[in-house]
Amino acid sequence: MTVGVRPETAADHQAIARLTEAAFGQAAEARLVERLRADGDARIALVAEQGGELAGHVMLSAMGAPPPLRALALAPLSVAPGCQGRGVGSLLVRAAVQAAGRGGWDLLVVLGEPGFYGRLGFRAEAAAAFLSPYAGPHLMALALRPGLPAPGGRLAHAPAFASTDLDAP
Secondary structure (H helix, E strand, C coil), X not given: CXXXXXXXXXXXXXXXXXXXXXXXXXXXXXXXXXXXXXXXXXXXXXXXXXXXXXXXXXXXXXXXXXXXXXXXXXXXXXXXXXXXXCCHHHHHHHHHHHHHHHCCCCEEEEECCHHHHHHXXXXXXXXXXXXXXXXXXXXXXXXCCCCCCCCCCECECCHHHHHCCCCCC
């Protein structure tokens, strides 16, 4: 059965919350998605569907970056437990990268697993020159256009990231 990707709709929101909670085994990431929407910081949100059911979700939110860079944070990426390890997450990330490129964004930033995101073009080296409270090997970036200005300055995630307890179940 094939997996299709499309923009999320308001009708998907409850199913996305359930999917995200199941994917992470806690409600914090689902609250993050809701807060990013409520604050107006969500810029791109896509769902993967298989057989009429949601198999995954990805959200890109606005973040502060040194001008003239226009940057988005990729988080969270949620894949239904029964669909994990089947390429759904990679499909969603690739679709999000394409959508961000079409939207004129310059940079995508993710805080995640280097083995997974590295296969999709994200590099810690691309984020290393930026100041961030998340600096380290798990903070990675992907430039969406060649010839971007040299990195430097501060990256700032949307306020929802600081106000959501992502460590507590």
